[in-house]
Amino acid sequence: MHRPRPRLLALCALAAVPPAIEAVVLVRLGFVAAEGLSSQVTAVWPYDTYHDLRWLYVYHDSWPDFLAVLLLLVGFRGVLTTGLVALAWPAGVARPRLRRLLVRNLGLSAVVTVLVAPWALISVAASVVALSWVLLASLLPMFLLAPFLQRAAVVAPWWRGLPSIALVGWSLLNLVVITVAGALCWSVPGWWTVPVALLAGVANGLLWERTVHVAVQTPRVRWSRVPVTPIAVLLALAVPLAIPALVQVVPAGVTIEQVVLGQRLPPDVRHAVIVLAGHGSAYDGAAPVDPNVERFSYRGLAGDGRPLPYRPVDTTRSLESGAALLENQVDRLHRRTGRPVALIGESEGAMLARTYLAQRPHPAVDTLVMFSPLIDAGRAYYPPPGADRGWGVVTGWQLRALLGAIRLVGVDDSGPDDPFIRSLLDDAPFYRNQLMCPVPGVRMLAFLPTTTATEAPPGEYTGIPVFQMPGVHGGLLGRSLVQDRLVHFLAGVPESRQRREYPLLQQLGAGWQAPPLAIRLNPAWDGRRQPDPSFTGRVCQPS
Structure with missing residues (x-):
């Protein structure tokens, strides 16, 4: 031999x-x-x-x-x-x-x-x-x-x-x-x-x-x-x-605006609905077809209660300030219609709606649907500008320089210190451990495009029902399917679907993720005593 x-x-x-x-x-x-x-x-x-x-x-x-x-x-x-x-x-x-x-x-x-x-x-x-x-x-x-x-x-x-x-x-x-x-x-x-x-x-x-x-x-x-x-x-x-x-x-597929805002909801949907669009979206003030549906405004409400038009730059606000605006809009819509309120959020809108339920819940809100939520966001950290110490301090300054260079060549994108990004950084323990967790008294469902599987480390990521289907972030393929499943869920029918390839895609992406920062190490995180999914492999664990 x-x-x-x-x-x-x-x-x-x-x-x-x-x-x-x-x-x-x-x-x-x-x-x-x-x-x-x-x-x-x-x-x-x-x-x-x-x-x-x-x-x-x-x-x-x-x-x-x-x-x-x-x-x-x-x-x-x-x-x-x-x-x-x-x-x-x-x-x-x-x-x-x-x-x-x-x-x-x-x-x-x-x-x-x-x-x-x-x-x-x-x-x-x-x-x-x-x-x-x-x-x-x-x-x-x-x-x-x-x-x-x-x-x-x-x-x-x-x-x-x-x-x-x-x-x-x-x-x-x-x-x-x-x-x-x-x-x-x-x-x-x-x-x-x-x-x-x-x-x-x-x-x-x-x-x-x-x-x-x-x-x-x-x-x-x-x-x-x-x-x-x-x-x-x-x-x-x-x-x-x-x-x-x-x-x-590149066409992203079906968005929640296409599914909800352009038509009347069926009679068996007894909710008033607020649609929260994602980061970089814009709103011209046009009213939805259904009077029981409103578009969330990142600028708030006019004196008569109508959502104000907003520009993409308005979506950079912090999730906490957005939750305060949503609290006011939920209250006005509930008093106007007398109906229970369902929130339908996409991307940043999903994060905002979930933040609202954690910080300022209204008893009338009993349904949440999230499209393309940011699964396991906030896995790294860098301090605000001006800090000379803190986990990821050099990373923060290099990101600022890199994004500044990108802007010089005419590509306008969010900066690393936009209030929305800082919300993900500063309240990372919540978004890593609690985002996809049940809220008492609220029916919840997340529509997840298959690309979500590559966006976070493999393992348990949800404690609520999910509906997985082909698509990219901010868009799902198959308008009729999304519309039917969404309407059924709003009408009270349970929905969920998990695709076989989803866990495999999670595992294949495992080696390409940056290592998460351990929650317990960062004194800037108030919730650092929370269980860390990076170590437990599980979410929705009590503190």
């Missing part, structure tokens, strides 16, 4: 030990939400650095701490990559001296860190707002850059020429291995995560061996004089700029 080469065994061992160590620590802490990240510690560039930076952006509480840990991570990554590349180097091909390889990889580690930092930063932002398109904006550039950066430790000059087709193929396989390994690390119970992470590390070692061989032994590099990698970096920088615009122009 042919024995494996000793260097290959050493390579696999070196690649397997760090993921196993991280898995041991996470299992020992009971940090179930982050277990899917352990397999990435020794992934091929740039995914290993992406792993490091996501931890750093969440878990630092001062500038000195951030800089010190950043330097340690750059050094660790440079040394580890040197060992992996040296062991993966093909026999019969002259290899640079170890010292030269170390100097080269320490420098490259710093370069790759700079290149990957924006996408790790956006990943943390995605964990604050729980929006799939924000997570997509952090991942697509990584997929684009991976074949180029995987040559960096081997080829000189690595920034010129196209990667080979073989290297692109191994890069795609690397992506598949990371995704599947993250799902398996999360799926297996308890300490079984450690051997799974160990095997994922072995797979990483084999991928290092293949990518180094392909990069070293490629006989001819196409476009060898063209600085292709810098061009690829510029294209990657354009991805976060393009995705918000695409979200605006």
Whole structure:
């Protein structure tokens, strides 16, 4: 029987030990939400650095701490990559001296860190707002850059020429291995995560061996004089700029305005209804067809009780101030119609309606329907401007700089300190643990598009009935189905549907989420004594 080469065994061992160590620590802490990240510690560039930076952006509480840990991570990554590349180097091909390889990889580690930092930063932002398109904006550039950066430790000059087709193929396989390994690390119970992470590390070692061989032994590099990698970096920088615009122009499917506001409700619906549209919506003041239906206004009511028109900028208000406006509108509508009140909220509107029920409930409100709520929002934190300490302080300032740069090129988007975003940050324990939980005396249902499955760590996420169906955030496919199910629910018929692929999509997304900030660590969170779903794997747990 042919024995494996000793260097290959050493390579696999070196690649397997760090993921196993991280898995041991996470299992020992009971940090179930982050277990899917352990397999990435020794992934091929740039995914290993992406792993490091996501931890750093969440878990630092001062500038000195951030800089010190950043330097340690750059050094660790440079040394580890040197060992992996040296062991993966093909026999019969002259290899640079170890010292030269170390100097080269320490420098490259710093370069790759700079290149990957924006996408790790956006990943943390995605964990604050729980929006799939924000997570997509952090991942697509990584997929684009991976074949180029995987040559960096081997080829000189690595920034010129196209990667080979073989290297692109191994890069795609690397992506598949990371995704599947993250799902398996999360799926297996308890300490079984450690051997799974160990095997994922072995797979990483084999991928290092293949990518180094392909990069070293490629006989001819196409476009060898063209600085292709810098061009690829510029294209990657354009991805976060393009995705918000695409979200605006690509049809999202059925919205609650289309389903509710343009027609009369059937006679068997005995409720008056308030429709709360999402972030960035606008209202021109036109009255709904049904006199028992009103549109919630983010500007409040006129003197005669009619909802005022509002612009997209008005939706940036805090959820607490929106709940105060909703309290007044519920009271006026109930007195005008004499009917019980149902709230139907979409995205930010769903969050506002749920906040209202937690803070200012009216006895007339006995029904809540949420479309595309932000599941498990507020998983990271950064302090308000002016603070020089606090968890994620550097993350906050870098997000402000990044969003400022995006605005300079004409893409207008919410800032990291908009009152709505700060509501998610400041009351994160509630939105992480209680958003999808029953309210006594209120019938509740959440319509969830399938993309929601990728927006939060896997595990239990709801204590109320959910209706899952294909769609993207803010829109569900199949208008007649949504309309029928919604009307049936308003008429008192129980509704729920769970799709088989939903848990699988949750698990496959496990390795791409930023690690959540432990609730108990953050003194800025008044509710930090609440049970933490990141550790319990459950929601709706009493304090």
